[in-house]
Amino acid sequence: MAKQLKKWQGWLLFLGSMVIVFLLGLLVSSLMERRAEVASVFNNKRTVFEDPIVAQNEKFKADYPREYDTWAMTEDTSFESKYNGSEEVDVLEQRPEMVILWAGYAFSRNYNTPRGHKHALEDMRKILRTGNPGIDGDADMQPATCWTCKGPDVPRMMRELGNGKDQFEPANFYAKKWSELGAEEVNAIGCSDCHDARTMELRPARPALYEAFARRGQDLMKSTHQEMRSLVCAQCHVEYYFIKPNDPNNPDKPNYLMFPHDKGLTLEDAEAYYDEIGFYDYIHPLSKTPILKAQHPGWEMSQQGIHGQRGVSCADCHMPYMSEGGVKYSDHHIMSPLANIDRTCQTCHRQDAETLRQNVYERQDKCTEIRNRAEKELATAHIEAKFAIDNGATEAEMKPIQALLRKSQWRWDYAIASHGATFHAPQEVTRLLSLSVDFAQQARLAIAKVCAKHGFTGDIPLPDISTKAKAQQYIGLDMAKLEDKNQRFLDEIVPKWLEDARAKGKLMN
Numbered sequence: 001m002a003k004q005l006k007k008w009q010g011w012l013l014f015l016g017s018m019v020i021v022f023l024l025g026l027l028v029s030s031l032m033e034r035r036a037e038v039a040s041v042f043n044n045k046r047t048v049f050e051d052p053i054v055a056q057n058e059k060f061k062a063d064y065p066r067e068y069d070t071w072a073m074t075e076d077t078s079f080e081s082k083y084n085g086s087e088e089v090d091v092l093e094q095r096p097e098m099v100i101l102w103a104g105y106a107f108s109r110n111y112n113t114p115r116g117h118k119h120a121l122e123d124m125r126k127i128l129r130t131g132n133p134g135i136d137g138d139a140d141m142q143p144a145t146c147w148t149c150k151g152p153d154v155p156r157m158m159r160e161l162g163n164g165k166d167q168f169e170p171a172n173f174y175a176k177k178w179s180e181l182g183a184e185e186v187n188a189i190g191c192s193d194c195h196d197a198r199t200m201e202l203r204p205a206r207p208a209l210y211e212a213f214a215r216r217g218q219d220l221m222k223s224t225h226q227e228m229r230s231l232v233c234a235q236c237h238v239e240y241y242f243i244k245p246n247d248p249n250n251p252d253k254p255n256y257l258m259f260p261h262d263k264g265l266t267l268e269d270a271e272a273y274y275d276e277i278g279f280y281d282y283i284h285p286l287s288k289t290p291i292l293k294a295q296h297p298g299w300e301m302s303q304q305g306i307h308g309q310r311g312v313s314c315a316d317c318h319m320p321y322m323s324e325g326g327v328k329y330s331d332h333h334i335m336s337p338l339a340n341i342d343r344t345c346q347t348c349h350r351q352d353a354e355t356l357r358q359n360v361y362e363r364q365d366k367c368t369e370i371r372n373r374a375e376k377e378l379a380t381a382h383i384e385a386k387f388a389i390d391n392g393a394t395e396a397e398m399k400p401i402q403a404l405l406r407k408s409q410w411r412w413d414y415a416i417a418s419h420g421a422t423f424h425a426p427q428e429v430t431r432l433l434s435l436s437v438d439f440a441q442q443a444r445l446a447i448a449k450v451c452a453k454h455g456f457t458g459d460i461p462l463p464d465i466s467t468k469a470k471a472q473q474y475i476g477l478d479m480a481k482l483e484d485k486n487q488r489f490l491d492e493i494v495p496k497w498l499e500d501a502r503a504k505g506k507l508m509n
Ligand code: HEC
Pocket: 057, 060, 061, 064, 067, 068, 071, 189, 190, 191, 192, 193, 194, 195, 200, 202, 228, 229, 232, 233, 315, 319, 328, 329, 330, 331, 332
């Protein structure tokens, strides 16, 4: 009896488990179907852009939510490290000597530290370097070329003003005035600056980089994928200049954007290039030196450092991978890698986070020490040169001194304008700043000799430039007036630009 019952129980158990297996099977199969459905919904949902340039970043949000959301976080300005961070810092306030170094040039009015890409347009409109076209009848101070590194409306407008097919005939874009494109340049640095919207392959959107490669006999699009992970940054984080509107060799290319890379990527290569074409950005009003203003040769400088030389890309440190529910993607919140040492440095280095952070700070400390010396020495040299000129130094006497000042300032500016270079290439920064100090000191010695020749010995009197306000007053800037005009420009002109762009659907938020 007990045995039979057991047999009956056995069958029941068998049938029961069969039913359970069957039900589980059903469940799994329905789950699989759901997954396929989700996947196909996801695939179907994907907007297929037919245009490589789609300027409104919001149009990518639904299909690429992770990349979009992290990109949008470049709005955040809260991160701070020892020397950098995402907050805006008034550099002239911290280092008033720079007002003297850039006297006669718009940078002496206003210069801030960089912050996240989403701020690029607002920061440009409010900087005191573009003038305030339209206020009190003021004209533009800058050409449209100044918009070039500020967002995906740039390739869009280059195409529209050029041959209508692609953005590679940008001469008409560069020839416009800055304010003429105010209502067009409305979407900040985004997807179409780095990606072909049709495929989302990496594709730099600025012709100047392609042109610079071509002049060196290289095809940019034949670069490796790893190189592309830096070249999308190199289209903006580079040294550049504009062809002067009165350049007899380029009458049809006023304000055309150029990278001085023809002879190579070092400071000396760019200097030889500029010397050959007799280029200068401005004549320094104190020392009368023809100055080369360095822009931000971040890419070139990073190639001089060990990470660049080992093929580590900008994206490896500034756009580390993240994962979410098994999906691996690139963090588009481009910022200081020190905010996420676990996802940046530690993917390659075994040291603990604090050691790695200190490695960065130690290099930055050393560069900063010599940088401060260079700024003092060079600012003093410009002021002393003015004294020599005022006391009878001749043009012939000043010429070799001005050559030294040009070399000194080019090295200082190149080193400090390459954001991040105190870590990317600390030895190169130290070399350039040491040379800057040396050339400035040679200039000061030569000035002392010239002054002695004209009957003056002793210490040349120096003005008080201990604050930004005092330095700006010394070089004759009326900051209150400039600031007032800029406020009116932001209140009266800019809102019209944005309203216009919204009405035409160019700006979606
Ligand atoms: C400054 C350049 C830059 C900008 C701006 C940018 N991306 Fe990327 N994006 C990259 C790089 C670099 C990668 C890594 C590509 C690789 O190695 O294959 C990447 C990867 C991607 C990928 C591939 C998957 C992944 O996450 O690695 C997608 C999709 C993508 N980006 C979408 C977007 C969208 C959408 C936007 C605008 C909201 C955007 N990107 C803005 C540079 C950029």
